Amino acid sequence: MDLHFLDAVPEDAEREAVDAVLGPPDSGWDGGTRQASDLRFAEGGHVARGRRDLLLPALHAVNDRVGWISQAALDYICRRLTIPPAEAYGVATFYAMFSLKQRPRRVVHVCTDIACAAKDSASLCAQLTERVGEPGSEDGEFTWHESPCLGLCERAPAAVSLQAGDPPRYSVAAPANVDDIVPAPGEVPAAEASAAASANGHGASGNGHGPSLDGDRPQRRTTFSPETLPGPAPEPPPHAAVPQAGDPDLVLLRRIGVVDPTSLDDYRANGGYAALREALRLGSAGVIREVSDSGLVGRGGAAFPTGRKWDGTAKRPETPRYVICNADESEPGTFKDRVLMEGDPFSVIEALTIAGYANNAAMGYIYIRGEYPRALWLLENAIELARARNLLGTDILGTGFDFDIEIRRGAGAYICGEETAIFNSIEGLRGEPRSKPPFPVERGVFGKPTAINNVETLVNVLPIVLQGGPAYASIGTGRSTGPKLFCVSGAVERPGVYEVPFGADLRELMEMCGGVGTGSDGRERVPRAVLLGGAAGGFVRGDELDIPLTFEGARDAGATLGSGVILVLDESVDLTAILVRIAAFFRDESCGQCVPCRVGTVRQEEALVRLSQGTGARRTDLALLREVGDAMRDASICGLGQTAWNAVESAIDRLGAFGPQEEPTL
Amino acid sequence: MSTPVAIGAPRRLVEATVDGQVVRVPEGSTILDACEEVGTDVPTLCYGDTLTPRNACRVCVVEVEGARTLVPACSRKVEDSMSVATDSERVRHSRKMVLELLGSSVDLSTTPGIPEWNERYDARPERFGPRAEPAPMGEREARRAGEHTVGDGMAAETVEQPTKIDNDLYVRDYGKCIMCYKCVDACGEQWQNTFAIGIAGRGFDAGVSTEHDLALPDSACVYCGNCIEVCPTGALMFRSEYEMRQEGTWDEENQSQTTTICTYCGVGCNVTLHVQENEIVKVTSPHDNPVTHGNLCIKGRFGYQHVQQRRHD
Ligand SMILES: Cc1cc2nc3c(=O)[nH]c(=O)nc-3n(C[C@H](O)[C@H](O)[C@H](O)COP(=O)(O)O)c2cc1C
Ligand code: SF4
Ligand code: SF4
Ligand code: SF4
Ligand code: FES
Ligand code: FES
Numbered sequence: 001m002d003l004h005f006l007d008a009v010p011e012d013a014e015r016e017a018v019d020a021v022l023g024p025p026d027s028g029w030d031g032g033t034r035q036a037s038d039l040r041f042a043e044g045g046h047v048a049r050g051r052r053d054l055l056l057p058a059l060h061a062v063n064d065r066v067g068w069i070s071q072a073a074l075d076y077i078c079r080r081l082t083i084p085p086a087e088a089y090g091v092a093t094f095y096a097m098f099s100l101k102q103r104p105r106r107v108v109h110v111c112t113d114i115a116c117a118a119k120d121s122a123s124l125c126a127q128l129t130e131r132v133g134e135p136g137s138e139d140g141e142f143t144w145h146e147s148p149c150l151g152l153c154e155r156a157p158a159a160v161s162l163q164a165g166d167p168p169r170y171s172v173a174a175p176a177n178v179d180d181i182v183p184a185p186g187e188v189p190a191a192e193a194s195a196a197a198s199a200n201g202h203g204a205s206g207n208g209h210g211p212s213l214d215g216d217r218p219q220r221r222t223t224f225s226p227e228t229l230p231g232p233a234p235e236p237p238p239h240a241a242v243p244q245a246g247d248p249d250l251v252l253l254r255r256i257g258v259v260d261p262t263s264l265d266d267y268r269a270n271g272g273y274a275a276l277r278e279a280l281r282l283g284s285a286g287v288i289r290e291v292s293d294s295g296l297v298g299r300g301g302a303a304f305p306t307g308r309k310w311d312g313t314a315k316r317p318e319t320p321r322y323v324i325c326n327a328d329e330s331e332p333g334t335f336k337d338r339v340l341m342e343g344d345p346f347s348v349i350e351a352l353t354i355a356g357y358a359n360n361a362a363m364g365y366i367y368i369r370g371e372y373p374r375a376l377w378l379l380e381n382a383i384e385l386a387r388a389r390n391l392l393g394t395d396i397l398g399t400g401f402d403f404d405i406e407i408r409r410g411a412g413a414y415i416c417g418e419e420t421a422i423f424n425s426i427e428g429l430r431g432e433p434r435s436k437p438p439f440p441v442e443r444g445v446f447g448k449p450t451a452i453n454n455v456e457t458l459v460n461v462l463p464i465v466l467q468g469g470p471a472y473a474s475i476g477t478g479r480s481t482g483p484k485l486f487c488v489s490g491a492v493e494r495p496g497v498y499e500v501p502f503g504a505d506l507r508e509l510m511e512m513c514g515g516v517g518t519g520s521d522g523r524e525r526v527p528r529a530v531l532l533g534g535a536a537g538g539f540v541r542g543d544e545l546d547i548p549l550t551f552e553g554a555r556d557a558g559a560t561l562g563s564g565v566i567l568v569l570d571e572s573v574d575l576t577a578i579l580v581r582i583a584a585f586f587r588d589e590s591c592g593q594c595v596p597c598r599v600g601t602v603r604q605e606e607a608l609v610r611l612s613q614g615t616g617a618r619r620t621d622l623a624l625l626r627e628v629g630d631a632m633r634d635a636s637i638c639g640l641g642q643t644a645w646n647a648v649e650s651a652i653d654r655l656g657a658f659g660p661q662e663e664p665t666l
Numbered sequence: 667m668s669t670p671v672a673i674g675a676p677r678r679l680v681e682a683t684v685d686g687q688v689v690r691v692p693e694g695s696t697i698l699d700a701c702e703e704v705g706t707d708v709p710t711l712c713y714g715d716t717l718t719p720r721n722a723c724r725v726c727v728v729e730v731e732g733a734r735t736l737v738p739a740c741s742r743k744v745e746d747s748m749s750v751a752t753d754s755e756r757v758r759h760s761r762k763m764v765l766e767l768l769g770s771s772v773d774l775s776t777t778p779g780i781p782e783w784n785e786r787y788d789a790r791p792e793r794f795g796p797r798a799e800p801a802p803m804g805e806r807e808a809r810r811a812g813e814h815t816v817g818d819g820m821a822a823e824t825v826e827q828p829t830k831i832d833n834d835l836y837v838r839d840y841g842k843c844i845m846c847y848k849c850v851d852a853c854g855e856q857w858q859n860t861f862a863i864g865i866a867g868r869g870f871d872a873g874v875s876t877e878h879d880l881a882l883p884d885s886a887c888v889y890c891g892n893c894i895e896v897c898p899t900g901a902l903m904f905r906s907e908y909e910m911r912q913e914g915t916w917d918e919e920n921q922s923q924t925t926t927i928c929t930y931c932g933v934g935c936n937v938t939l940h941v942q943e944n945e946i947v948k949v950t951s952p953h954d955n956p957v958t959h960g961n962l963c964i965k966g967r968f969g970y971q972h973v974q975q976r977r978h979d
Contacts, residue, residue: 003861003886004862004885004886006877071877071878074877074878084854084861084862084864084886085877085886086861086862086863086864086866086875086876086877086885086886087854087861087864088877089864089866089875089876089877089878090864090865090866090875093811093866093867093868094811094866094867094868095811095868096810096811096812096813096868099810100878101808135813136810136813145810145813146813148812412811412812413811413812413868430865435721435738435741580816584814584816587814587869587870588811588812588813588814588869589812589869590868590869590870591868591869591872592845592865592867592868592869592870592871592872593720593722593845594721594722594723594724595722595723595724595725595764595767595768595844595845596724596760596763596764596767598845598869598870598872599767599768599770599771599870600763600767601869601870602771602823602870603767603770603794603822605816605819606794606795606817606819606822606823607819608819609816609817609818609819610819610820613818613819615818615819615820616819624793624794627759627763628763628767630759630760630763631759631760631763631764631767633735634727634735634736634756634759634760635724635727635735635736635760635763635764636724636735637721637722637724642735
């Protein structure tokens with residue numbers, strides 16, 4: 001391959017950031033200074049190309065350090081990894097968090113998605129626009145963007161600020177007000193902050209937990225500084241999102257609010273790593289048998305039996321095999337995985353280790369969305385501590401089992417939660433879904449057999465291994481076994497993550513949350529609609545609260561549990577505006593590969609805008625929506641396009657969003 | 667010329683039905699192959715006879731019994747006892763919508779097959795309303811992933827933008843691009859290994875681009891024109907053809923095609939000269955040629971001026 005590079009020279013900070021990920025260059029061939037000895041041999045090629053999966057981490061490193069990716073920085077990354085610049089450019093421009101244009105160091109993501117829209121994110125945006133200009137304007141000290149769901153829906157409206165530097169810093173404002181978000185004049189350094197001021201300080205931090213300093217632990221390397229940016233009040237601890245915290249009957253949320261999420265000792269003192277020991281005793285086949293017997297099905301949305309997935313992967317002849325924890329959590333209204341990762345990070349590490357053992361995998365990846373700085377920080381810490389105690393690495397607990405985990409951080413793309421898009425994203429390609437077959441079990445990441453599971457699915461494996469599959473299967477109903485997490489937000493008294501055994505109905509869950517409560521005028525609020533399963537799920541009416549929250553129950557009611565979203569909308573919400581927002585979400589998040597989704601989501605949004613403003617022919621537009629929707633569902637490559645019309649369809653048919661239904665005539 | 671002799675074990679045959687008709691094809695064949703075998707016409711756009719299918723356009727979808735969604739005929743392999751329907755209500759609907767969605771967002775005026783398919787599937791792209799104004803040059807490329815301004819819904823958004831004319835040999839009119847990925851694959855690892863172009867951006871705003879949207883002369887492009895060879899829409903076009911079309915002198919009916927051997931070197935690539943009024947107006951290459959599979963280098967593709975130079979002496 002004879003690649004063509006630009007002649008631009010990277011800044012020192014850019015070079016340093018890249019070298020910190022890739023190590024220093026060996027020779028002139030991979031981006032170092034050209035020396036006479038370089039003329040005697042050629043190197044790079046296959047070896048460098050074999051590290052293509054470091055493209056995404058390298059792009060993050062530059063973006064985190066200087067706030068944007070210059071031509072020279074991209075060129076340097078390409079030289080180091082032997083990647084054609086046109087391809088790397090295609091990857092960088094795929095992600096919302098990267099900028100290829102110079103911009104201020106601080107970027108604020110203001111959520112305008114469903115739960116936040118219901119909590120008046122519009123006026124937050126209006127105030128921001130008035131104070132500092134339109135979203136994306138880059139002449140001030142910081143820039144802001146409207147963002148899809150940030151996974152902080154229980155504290156809507158939410159905003160996350162990220163500031164480039166060494167190390168980068170963040171803050172979370174939720175509920176956000178405009179004064180928290182706008183930095184004080186001079187607060188954002190124009191040039192890089194001095195290293196001393198922002199050294200990886202292990203002091204009190206504003207993010208709810210000062211890192212514990214027990215033992216003579218090695219100096220940690222985490223992506224973000226634990227010291228959050230000044231401005232918003234300190235983020236409440238993770239267990240604030242769990243109203244049931246401390247209840248001894250909890251299974252999945254048992255440790256949340258009980259253990260210190262930064263301490264491995266505390267985790268072990270609370271039953272941590274007992275499941276791994278038990279798993280190692282059971283043997284790989286034994287673990288898979290328990291998981292199969294448990295009846296556990298995936299909690300990421302597709303409800304596929306986990307035992308079957310693992311059995312398929314473990315039996316494949318090809319090696320190495322991989323396991324992946326899908327922590328991309330970007331389905332609007334979903335925040336359970338965040339709470340698990342922040343409140344009990346070691347449980348995710350332990351569960352993925354068991355998955356690695358059962359599937360005979362060489363390596364595990366955690367693919368976490370880019371907008372979860374606190375969860376990232378806590379997982380990085382947890383992995384480092386687990387390595388130091390031989391709970392990861394070679395010969396784990398003296399059993400001869402070798403396994404390690406790497407974290408890969410997404411960069412703002414909902415589609416990168418789709419399992420095959422994750423593979424491409426990890427491999428340093430654009431996060432476009434692959435067509436199936438072949439399925440991940442046969443050919444997953446790096447073309448090898450891969451078992452990929454949602455965070456919540458994996459965490460269920462711990463009680464399964466400890467109690468045994470059959471005992472676990474006795475919880476719940478029929479095909480829906482075990483405990484389930486629900487992400488309740490919107491018009492309820494106590495939003496948050498709730499754990500219930502499968503079998504409760506929507507009304508019972510709403511009661512646990514204190515009901516819809518009273519509005520600001522003191523009158524009892526009326527639930528108008530409940531969005532079940534997120535933007536890819538569907539609406540049910542506020543008077544359909546008898547729907548059982550099981551996979552079968554939801555399906556029989558023509559709904560879906562999806563990722564466990566229960567988003568309650570009362571009468572005060574402008575439903576048609578919410579539908580336009582959902583359409584805009586799918587348009588923004590379509591990868592663009594296939595026509596039904598790439599163009600269909602645009603036409604869907606246009607028709608919904610006309611319907612909501614009363615500017616088109618109502619019947620024609622409803623029929624058009626249905627026709628486009630049917631084709632998206634039937635002919636799209638992946639689940640995004642296939643579900644992009646679900647919520648809109650349910651709003652039309654079930655809620656009567658645009659008036660009574662008539663036979664569509666064209 | 668001798669015919670290539672197949673070596674290796676003969677492939678097992680699999681049996682399936684296409685619209686009720688039994689067909690036996692070698693294992694590994696696609697549904698499209700099976701349809702060809704029984705003489706069923708399936709529209710295709712992103713499928714390329716010399717490339718690995720990307721199954722991106724979805725105009726070739728068919729219904730496979732038992733499958734939840736429709737499947738792309740161009741890439742799905744035939745399995746034993748598969749039952750395929752190519753003209754069911756669902757198939758016709760999705761094909762019609764793909765044609766309408768593309769037709770309403772892309773300039774398909776130079777894409778062969780479109781008028782006939784639109785008629786066959788009763789596709790009326792104008793249903794989505796008047797077309798939005800084309801974007802100014804460079805505006806689409808500058809859009810940030812995951813962000814757009816919601817319009818008023820009164821005009822159908824398109825990908826149209828001015829034609830990129832930055833070199834003497836060929837033009838890129840991405841307002842005609844259906845995002846079939848074929849040029850990218852031909853330029854990259856499937857044929858040319860130059861990697862001058864890639865897909866950039868995301869969703870509706872994605873497009874084919876050099877790094878940082880550089881002009882072709884500043885990019886890695888070597889002007890082999892192998893991207894033009896596979897482009898199904900005329901988005902990539904010889905500058906000569908583009909200019910004749912602008913002047914209204916392009917007249918395909920009155921062109922002759924002569925396949926001959928490139929004189930520049932010993933590889934012996936086949937070149938097909940398209941000649942109108944005794945002038946070479948463009949050069950293609952036969953896709954079934956075992957040496958080149960439709961690929962050429964800059965000399966065979968664009969180096970024909972000396973032939974006509976003689977005439978003016
Ligand atoms: C557009 C799209 C987005 C998805 N996002 C997520 C996600 O953020 N987290 C997740 O666990 N699964 C997500 N999925 C589902 C995954 O593709 C996959 O089914 C899941 O990770 C499998 O794990 P499970 O069996 O444990 O549920 C998504 C699917 C689609 C189609
Ligand atoms: S359905 Fe949408 S997101 Fe999925 S592959 Fe097609 S364009 Fe991409
Ligand atoms: S002419 Fe050749 S090198 Fe240039 S973009 Fe097309 S395929 Fe790539
Ligand atoms: S330019 Fe042509 S070949 Fe390339 S993606 Fe567009 S339509 Fe396909
Ligand atoms: S954080 Fe705003 S909708 Fe989820
Ligand atoms: S021709 Fe099959 S999907 Fe495009």
